[in-house]
Amino acid sequence: MHINPRLQPPGGEELLAWLRHYRLAWLGGDLVAGVVTAIMIIPQSMAYAMLAGLPVQIGLYASLLPLIGYALFGTSMSMSVGPVAVTALMTAALLAPLASIGSEHYLQLAIWLALLSGVMLFVLGLLRMGFLANFLSHPVISGFISGASILIMFSQLPHLFGLASLPSSPAQLLAAWTPVNSLVLGMGLVALAWLLYARSRLAGHLQRFGIGASAARLLARLAPILVVLLGLLLTIVGDLGARGVPVVGSLPAGLPSLVWSSPDLSTLQALLLPAALISLVSFVESVSIAQSLARRKRQSIDPDRELLALGTANVGSALTGGFAVCGGFSRSGVNVEAGANTPLAGVVSALVIGLILLTIAPLFAWLPLVVLAVVILVAVVPLIDTAALRRAWRYDRREGLTLAGTAAGVLVLGIEGGIVLGVGLSIVTQLWRGSRPHVAIVGRVPGTHYFRNTQRHLVETEPQLLAIRIDENIFFANTKAIERSILQALRDYPDTRELLLILSAVNHIDSTGLDMLLELSLGLNERDIQIHLAEVKGPVMDQLEQTDWIREQVAEIFPSTHIAFNTLSGFKRPLSEADAEHTPKTA
Structure with missing residues (x-):
């Protein structure tokens, strides 16, 4: 008789292992x-x-x-x-x-x-x-x-x-x-x-x-x-x-x-x-x-x-x-x-x-x-863990509010209502965080192949090249915020002709996010600005390769920000062997 392996007890060979190896x-x-x-x-x-x-x-x-x-x-x-x-x-x-x-x-x-x-x-x-x-x-x-x-x-x-x-x-x-x-x-x-x-x-x-x-x-x-x-x-x-x-x-x-x-x-x-x-x-x-x-x-x-x-x-x-x-x-x-x-x-x-x-x-x-x-x-x-409430409140007030709200929900709404309220607060908190993504303009740390936030570090930038790192998955809750951040950066850097999106922190792009990128690309084409990608993760790249956007709207895809800067910058410094050794691969 054939048994579906998915329905077999997990780790079946280890059941009662403590008894078989008992001392x-x-x-x-x-x-x-x-x-x-x-x-x-x-x-x-x-x-x-x-x-x-x-x-x-x-x-x-x-x-x-x-x-x-x-x-x-x-x-x-x-x-x-x-x-x-x-x-x-x-x-x-x-x-x-x-x-x-x-x-x-x-x-x-x-x-x-x-x-x-x-x-x-x-x-x-x-x-x-x-x-x-x-x-x-x-x-x-x-x-x-x-x-x-x-x-x-x-x-x-x-x-x-x-x-x-x-x-x-x-x-x-x-x-x-x-x-x-x-x-x-x-x-x-x-x-x-x-x-x-x-x-x-x-x-x-x-x-x-x-x-x-x-x-x-x-x-x-x-x-x-x-x-x-x-x-x-x-x-x-x-x-x-x-x-x-x-x-x-x-x-x-x-x-x-x-x-x-x-x-x-x-x-x-x-x-x-x-x-x-x-x-x-x-x-x-x-x-x-x-x-x-x-x-x-x-x-x-x-x-x-x-x-x-x-x-x-x-x-x-x-x-x-x-x-x-x-x-x-x-x-x-x-x-x-x-x-x-x-x-x-x-x-x-x-x-x-x-x-x-x-x-x-x-x-x-x-x-x-x-x-x-x-x-x-x-x-x-x-x-009654008041210490957990104090820790959560000091670290992240939204976490503290979730904890306190769940406890209050149990007291006021009962067991079922309290659990539903707590789960709802967690979902709302996650959506709120995701809807406010961190988007950073980056430049090269002088004399290195490292790239950091221009607002936090002394870095080198190129007048016609704007490199933006998106530090969040791109999904329905944050597409407008990401688009606003990119457009604001383009207004701050009006000489931009090459836009490099660094996706090293992006693990997923949903259909709403893809639509936003497509509309953004069409708008940039009218302004004679090319869009490029760098450090795209393997699973994300697998998805993007199934779309017309990656084939028709993206000029180039680079395995690292370092290579992208060398290629797109005005002086186009050649990649040395030492640089190549430190160049991260697409994962």
Whole structure:
């Protein structure tokens, strides 16, 4: 049977390469990392399930098969996949218009959303579309995550204050301030203070007691476990549930049963856009984390195979009744600090979580919801990246506006509107930049074969020769600006008889650009001015050779500006052997 090679898994011969080349020396690190990361994942995944509007055990279910599925295809040796804050919030925001949060239909929609997202990601991986990670710029991603993190924080404040309802805006939250439960608030503030201390200073203090830096950082990352254990102990001993402290409630024991059901056509259509959005965001976030981790160990990742891995992980989550998952920075950080060497650590984490589900999971029924809310709050605070906004604003205010606009869009318009606004701002910014191309008149640096901008350097020029370098692709958004610049230069140099266009920075000329060049050439012919080209790149030349303009309107095409100057200038200095050696070729 013939298989289309374009539809074969990318790098198929390298699937599970980490297992085929596994070293026994790595086993200890993977086992320890798997156990430690599982301990950290338990409260975090439960918290993110609550954030997604789902029963807390769904977070545990979403931490089983995804870890194993990612190990089959993933190229990151230490990234941990599972529920994360952003995808949890997106799940709630995207599904809330379709079903009541907490209903059986809502749970089914969350499962179908994960399944559809997984299928999309896997198909994109087969089509080798890993380049999609480049379509969301860093300002858009940073702004989206910052805005989403603020939404997440507001969504958890009612749990921190012991409020019965979940206000959807800061104004509604203030209006519901009166029934604050002081016991819940006290527990939440103590837990919050401890976790903030653990995040900022605990590692340094532990090092003062002789604990190694890596071990100290790992212990600090595991601080939420202490909060969970103390919360359970206080609730059970003090019977806090009877005193008005909201708790998780009944939690089923045992592993989830495999879920497989098909949505009807109308539901599938309603989920297509949410699945596409959550797929794109989860892929970009996961690839960013995987690349960051790979750089630490001088490794590399394959975005196409990451698509396959994330697709498999999300399908696995859906099969066990979970929701959409992706790579998580905090859980991956714990994985690295604990000594993970390969994806086997993730498999071990899945087995540990499965064992906990089979044994002690019902104990978490007494866990106060305020503890999970605090875990979420502390996890998302660092995601509000004000430093990125300051850097972007100082470097390029348009980038800063894109970042701030995306964050504001998420807060005002919601998840979908924020992403669309961010992408739109990026496109507008790029078009704005492209529409203002840099066009320079150049001359020869005396005694050399180098050519520089006449406004920045002391250079030699020829009265009848005007050399203009276009430093941008020529396309519909900038053709008028380029034409105006050339015509203005001709007015400034009225003795011009030879116009040399240097295209060393031009990678593409679209049809609008070609029409502009044709009209410009016709106008120059009437003024007895010849047009020449220099340093045209190979792909651009291939396109131009198919046109009448290059054959009928362009006098000469030179491989370098140096040769063009020698040929077109009044004294026509001959090209020496040394000059020839330094003459750039058309690429």
